[in-house]
Amino acid sequence: MGFYEKYLEYKAFNYEKYFERISDEAVLRIISKDVLEELDFLALLSERAGRFLEQMAVRSRQLTLQHFGRVIFLYTPLYLANYCVNQCVYCGFNVTNDISRKKLTLEEVEREAKAISSTGLRHILVLTGESRRESSVDYIKQCVEVLRKYFCSIAIEVYPLDTEEYAELIEAGVDGLTLYQEVYNEDTYSEIHLKGPKRDYLYRLDAPERACKASMRSVNIGALLGLEDWRKEAFMTGLHGKYLQNEYPDTEISVSMPRMRPHVGQFQPKYEVSDRQLVQIMLAMRLFMPRAGITISTRERAEFRDNLIGLGVTRMSAGSTTVVGGYTQEEKSGGQFDISDGRSVEEMKRMIYGKGYQPVFKDWQAI
């Protein structure tokens, strides 16, 4: 029954006891291994492994260089609509939030597409809130038809869908899926998703797998860091990625590690994740899954993002806005969260070249 079985396998696992037993030698041995087992990966997420970030970084850098070269893939998000029926305590689109709601018309989608593609970007990630009435699969499909004229790769970050619906969107021209479980801990999941279809933990958990079954080319998963103990959440994200890699070897699996950002609403993250800890997650992830893409978005500060290049990141967003119509319209609707890195595509491009890396705008050709 899919990844849930793996989740249950670790549900009663005594993390604290396992972490206590990890020695310096064990960490160093794991760093030099070719293939990491599940518990090796967990060991690299331990507090003790946090003392060996430099050694992990050296290995991560080498693996990333070997498998991806000196390149950073660029994309940007395009918010189609912010209507949402869910009550997720951490999200600006929460139905109870009094923000201005909007949905782009196809003409507006085209204007946004023109503005974005004029910056040179060829990969786009389209987003909506969860509203089958306001942003139906049909509506998303119509938008994709428009976007195909401007972009070589179209990924979606929308509410979870059925396998047939994913297949329908692939047929229309979608090649990538981003879907965050938000939190893998089932109890916490039900505490922070107060109302709406998103309360269905399993339907969301299995969505990336349904996309793989529908033959999606790339699937990006992640946990929203701040909602739970990050060591466990990062562990589950890695296991989920590995599970998908093993079961669906022809889908490119990548992971994100989004940290919570300020948004409309009162919710404050219980578990702060420091820069150092975020780097530890990224490095452990790279050592566990050498060929997985790793995405760092504009949630993170410019200076911090710059320093991550060369450590393991392979994909970055640029010139982003989380506002519906944010690329062309004066009148702003409510955004999903505040971004930290407001640099333009051109500025990002210069920064990446400055780091001795090539910004890659196009890495797929719709066929």
Place this chain on the structure above:
Amino acid sequence: MSDKLMIGGKELNSRLFLGTGKFPDNRLIPEVIKKSGAEVVTVALRRIDFDSEEENMLNYIPKECILMPNTSGARNADEAVRIARLARAAGCGNWIKIEVISDNKYLLPDNFETVKATEILAKEGFVVLPYMCPELMTAKRLRDAGAAAVMPLGAPIGTNKGLKTRELVKILVDEIKLPIIVDAGLGKPSEAAEAMEIGAAAVLVNTAIATAGDPVIMAEAFDLAVRAGRKAYISGVGAIKEYAEASSPLTGFLND
């Protein structure tokens, strides 16, 4: 002595083929090509940005080079065929390197689907160079399907592990009367020389050059190694002996 490599009706002086992914800057590519002496350059169609003057990789490849687009990203024969046709329609010529990979963990090629794609594209008039796991029966099928050369991997792509498949590649060299081009896995010039010494017709290198500290110098080093290995091969490398041969043989008295 003339030692030219013939593929698809083209006469090649250089036996070093270049890949173009993974470079820190496309602007390095012209100098790398120049110093490597390479005449055949492969580019993933997925990476060619036809609409951008600055980012279009093709603008950095000298016109005298033979462009060999590859089908990177294809998960089956059908996708490889579609990519190949798109590449030709976009003006990238009729050479095609078939890469069909349905395993994103190791990036090992799918030999079965590769044979299927080769059959279709060779019939359509493409000069087909299929990338494959070195395996004799598949190589024969590729030959029969109309491949212009066969490109076995030396080690999994990007690993820089060297000629790990030496024994299997040697069998292809001995049995298949088509150019055998070792593609993927070669990490050092000495390993390229090794492939050439056992009779490979050419090698294709990307990661080792693109991710070197100085890609231009590394390109030159690979050129020298490939030429050295080739010369060693055609001059006839001495047999490796399992035992020492005394200058006064133990059985010398029998000749009396």
